[in-house]
Amino acid sequence: MQVEVFKEEVQRILEAEIKFDGHVTIVISTLTEDKLKNILEWIKECKAGIISPEPCKNYRDFISFIYKSNDNRIRGILTKQKNAFFVELFLDKHKYYDRKRKYLGI
Amino acid sequence: MRKLNYHLDMEHLQKIKQDIVPVLFTEHQFGLIEKKLQTHQLTASEKNEFSRTISRKMKAVYAIMDQQEKDVYAYGKQKMIPSRLILAKKYLQMFARKFKNKHVLISGSFLHSRIFNDIDIFIFSKYDKDDYKEGKFHINYLQEDAHHSLFFASLQKLCLSNRQIEEPLITEKADLDTFLSLYQELGNDLERHFSGVEKTLREFLLQAAYLMMKPLPDSAELRLEVKGILNTRKPLELIKKIVVETLLLGRKKKDTLHSVKELLASYREIIKEYPQHTAYYKEMMEPLNEVMALAG
Numbered sequence: 059m060q061v062e063v064f065k066e067e068v069q070r071i072l073e074a075e076i077k078f079d080g081h082v083t084i085v086i087s088t089l090t091e092d093k094l095k096n097i098l099e100w101i102k103e104c105k106a107g108i109i110s111p112e113p114c115k116n117y118r119d120f121i122s123f124i125y126k127s128n129d130n131r132i133r134g135i136l137t138k139q140k141n142a143f144f145v146e147l148f149l150d151k152h153k154y155y156d157r158k159r160k161y162l163g164i
Numbered sequence: 165m166r167k168l169n170y171h172l173d174m175e176h177l178q179k180i181k182q183d184i185v186p187v188l189f190t191e192h193q194f195g196l197i198e199k200k201l202q203t204h205q206l207t208a209s210e211k212n213e214f215s216r217t218i219s220r221k222m223k224a225v226y227a228i229m230d231q232q233e234k235d236v237y238a239y240g241k242q243k244m245i246p247s248r249l250i251l252a253k254k255y256l257q258m259f260a261r262k263f264k265n266k267h268v269l270i271s272g273s274f275l276h277s278r279i280f281n282d283i284d285i286f287i288f289s290k291y292d293k294d295d296y297k298e299g300k301f302h303i304n305y306l307q308e309d310a311h312h313s314l315f316f317a318s319l320q321k322l323c324l325s326n327r328q329i330e331e332p333l334i335t336e337k338a339d340l341d342t343f344l345s346l347y348q349e350l351g352n353d354l355e356r357h358f359s360g361v362e363k364t365l366r367e368f369l370l371q372a373a374y375l376m377m378k379p380l381p382d383s384a385e386l387r388l389e390v391k392g393i394l395n396t397r398k399p400l401e402l403i404k405k406i407v408v409e410t411l412l413l414g415r416k417k418k419d420t421l422h423s424v425k426e427l428l429a430s431y432r433e434i435i436k437e438y439p440q441h442t443a444y445y446k447e448m449m450e451p452l453n454e455v456m457a458l459a460g
Contacts, residue, residue, distance in 0.1 A: 109356075110434075110438060110441040110444050110445070112348050112349075113348075113427060115341065115423070115427060121430075124349070124352050126353075126360060128359060141437055153292065159345065160342070160345070164348055164349070
């Protein structure tokens with residue numbers, strides 16, 4: 059799947075124009091189709107309210123959904139404004155995920 | 165002084181006690197050596213005495229006996245399986261040759277457990293590199309600042325190193341906020357049955373020990389604790405108890421209660437938006453409510 063196609067699909071599922079953070083382009087272009095499908099499935103579940111979000115202690119207006127791939131290599135954080143729209147998808151390796159998590163306070 | 169761990173073990177030390185006390189060490193100094201070998205925390209004055217007298221005497225003895233094995237330092241030797249120690253020394257020298265001028269460590273279950281998945285090799289590097297597997301070896305890259313992390317402080321208690329390791333100075337940010345974040349992440353991992361929950365639990369337990377000012381567990385102790393908690397029918401119950409204890413008795417921040425109060429308020433707001441997850445959030449809130457109720 060091409061990077062732009064993936065991003066468009068994410069925005070279509072979330073029905074919002076969101077920002078992308080982390081080394082998203084590298085992550086998307088290196089993952090297999092199956093792994094990208096898993097991420098899209100996770101985003102659908104976030105949108106449908108199947109997955110429970112976590113409060114962001116440093117940004118109290120936001121909540122975040124956490125994604126961890128089974129092989130523990132890729133991490134994702136989908137951020138949403140409380141009672142409103144999705145704002146950002148972060149996808150990256152473990153180390154950058156830890157930084158982002160600390161930044162958001164989750 | 166860490167060299168001591170490599171050359172001595174408790175059993176041998178007890179056997180030779182009458183030969184070295186009081187000729188070489190006083191009874192008190194002998195007690196300190198025992199304490200160190202058992203990886204008990206030394207007080208500031210004991211550490212001072214160690215480096216001023218015991219360490220110097222030991223170095224002199226080693227110099228006379230010419231027993232120093234080149235570039236192999238073993239820590240927590242008494243917990244290692246002797247046959248693994250022999251192999252690990254060989255591997256350490258092999259990887260030290262491969263990664264020239266780098267600090268190389270071998271740690272993990274290979275050293276102390278009959279059953280192990282792979283052999284963890286840690287390489288300290290200026291640059292961030294991806295971990296990789298090479299046969300039975302798992303090569304983990306750590307950046308130099310990891311020398312000041314809780315992870316390293318635990319790791320160095322039971323390892324083989326090609327460099328002498330001084331008592332690590334922890335500069336990693338570990339406070340009640342980071343601890344609460346780990347609690348959130350742990351709850352999330354357990355809720356989703358995430359296979360990597362062990363790693364999050366290890367970090368959580370290390371921060372709990374640090375905040376409670378308890379000696380940090382070494383990798384063998386940590387492994388036992390993690391397995392013990394995850395093998396119970398309700399791991400979150402034990403984790404919640406640790407949260408209460410750490411928040412009430414650990415290193416305090418002025419605004420601890422304020423942070424807890426804010427997190428509780430956030431959970432309440434999320435429940436309004438995601439009522440389908442009420443049971444999960446209520447469970448996560450339980451220890452925080454207990455802290456609010458018990459705090460003076």
